[in-house]
Amino acid sequence: MDLDAALAVLADHKAPAYRVEQMRQAITREYIASWDEALTLPKDLRAALEEAAPVRELREDDLQQSQDGTIKARFTTHDGYPVETVLMRHGDRHAVCLSSQSGCALACTFCATGTMGFGRSLTTGEIFEQLIWAARTARQHGARIRNVVMMGMGEPLQNLDSVLHFCHLANDPGGFGLGARSIAISTAGWIPGIDRLAKEPMQLRLAISLHAPDDVLRSRLMPINRRYPIAELMASLQRYRKATKRRVYVEYLLLNEVNDRVEQAERLADLLHSSLPGGSHVNLIWYNPTTSDMTASPPERVNRFRAVLDKRHIPQSLRRSKGVDIDAACGQLAVRGVGEVRQAARAQTRPA
Numbered sequence: 278m279d280l281d282a283a284l285a286v287l288a289d290h291k292a293p294a295y296r297v298e299q300m301r302q303a304i305t306r307e308y309i310a311s312w313d314e315a316l317t318l319p320k321d322l323r324a325a326l327e328e329a330a331p332v333r334e335l336r337e338d339d340l341q342q343s344q345d346g347t348i349k350a351r352f353t354t355h356d357g358y359p360v361e362t363v364l365m366r367h368g369d370r371h372a373v374c375l376s377s378q379s380g381c382a383l384a385c386t387f388c389a390t391g392t393m394g395f396g397r398s399l400t401t402g403e404i405f406e407q408l409i410w411a412a413r414t415a416r417q418h419g420a421r422i423r424n425v426v427m428m429g430m431g432e433p434l435q436n437l438d439s440v441l442h443f444c445h446l447a448n449d450p451g452g453f454g455l456g457a458r459s460i461a462i463s464t465a466g467w468i469p470g471i472d473r474l475a476k477e478p479m480q481l482r483l484a485i486s487l488h489a490p491d492d493v494l495r496s497r498l499m500p501i502n503r504r505y506p507i508a509e510l511m512a513s514l515q516r517y518r519k520a521t522k523r524r525v526y527v528e529y530l531l532l533n534e535v536n537d538r539v540e541q542a543e544r545l546a547d548l549l550h551s552s553l554p555g556g557s558h559v560n561l562i563w564y565n566p567t568t569s570d571m572t573a574s575p576p577e578r579v580n581r582f583r584a585v586l587d588k589r590h591i592p593q594s595l596r597r598s599k600g601v602d603i604d605a606a607c608g609q610l611a612v613r614g615v616g617e618v619r620q621a622a623r624a625q626t627r628p629a
């Protein structure tokens with residue numbers, strides 16, 4: 278929803294100030310899907326809002342449900358860009374994985390989104406709408422959204438204005454009311470964004486996708502490493518930690534015979550002890566098949582890797598993916614067509 282357009286409608290109608298609050302409640306507490314459902318607002322105002330600032334800007338194209346209950350929604354923006362959102366169900370505490378961009382420019386080799394290319398960054402409204410969709414869907418199962426992770430399509434720190442605006446809206450105690458610590462932002466290592474987050478007073482969680490303990494391998498897996506190598510990345514995380522005192526979550530995808538050797542676990546432990554002493558937690562992630570030729574580490578290699586981290590006193594946990602059967606798990610989000618949409622958009626703006 279375009280908030281400015283909605284406020285302009287209220288101003289045009291000379292609506293009293295309390296209408297803003299009613300509007301906010303309708304969206305963030307009732308999770309309305311259209312202004313028609315906002316029964317506290319007068320009918321003519323609802324019609325004008327629906328015309329100028331529809332609640333839903335994203336078109337829902339497809340819904341898939343995994344055997345484990347995970348639900349993946351595929352949306353299209355008003356200008357044709359695909360977006361995916363994943364709702365993960367854990368009893369009555371649900372979590373949602375949001376996209377911050379359509380596609381991604383960073384082209385990590387293990388990630389399906391990276392193969393799509395970059396479409397465009399999403400607006401605050403488009404990110405918030407994914408959250409409201411998730412809240413509405415969770416409510417159908419008698420549950421609430423307890424956690425938000427910005428780990429869907431895109432690099433959130435390359436769209437930080439919209440992402441931070443979204444976090445403030447989600448955290449607003451008079452609105453959606455999600456605790457800041459329940460919102461995690463995951464980055465591939467975009468240092469200017471990390472430095473900005475270090476100055477952010479909200480207690481957001483920061484997760485860094487590391488996936489390799491040395492530059493040669495990391496540059497092969499994640500081209501961003503050529504621009505921001507590990508030493509610079511670690512220096513930025515030190516600045517972040519010094520400024521915020523917050524723990525850094527280190528994401529590490531276990532790839533069979535690529536990054537799961539004992540020496541690599543030792544090297545990861547060295548790196549974290551020297552750069553973030555006592556200030557990190559490693560989330561080991563079971564790799565999900567994508568179009569890349571990499572495969573998941575078998576359980577014995579996973580256990581060996583974990584044992585090294587335990588021995589070296591590096592806090593770690595293993596995350597089992599949800600929604601693998603519907604391509605909703607980490608690194609699997611991808612919709613074909615970003616390139617075609619971008620080409621069409623360029624053709625439209627090209628002078629005749």
Ligand code: SF4
Binds near residue numbers: 381384388389392430
């Ligand atoms: S892992 Fe994240 S940053 Fe890398 S290509 Fe995929 S979406 Fe982009």
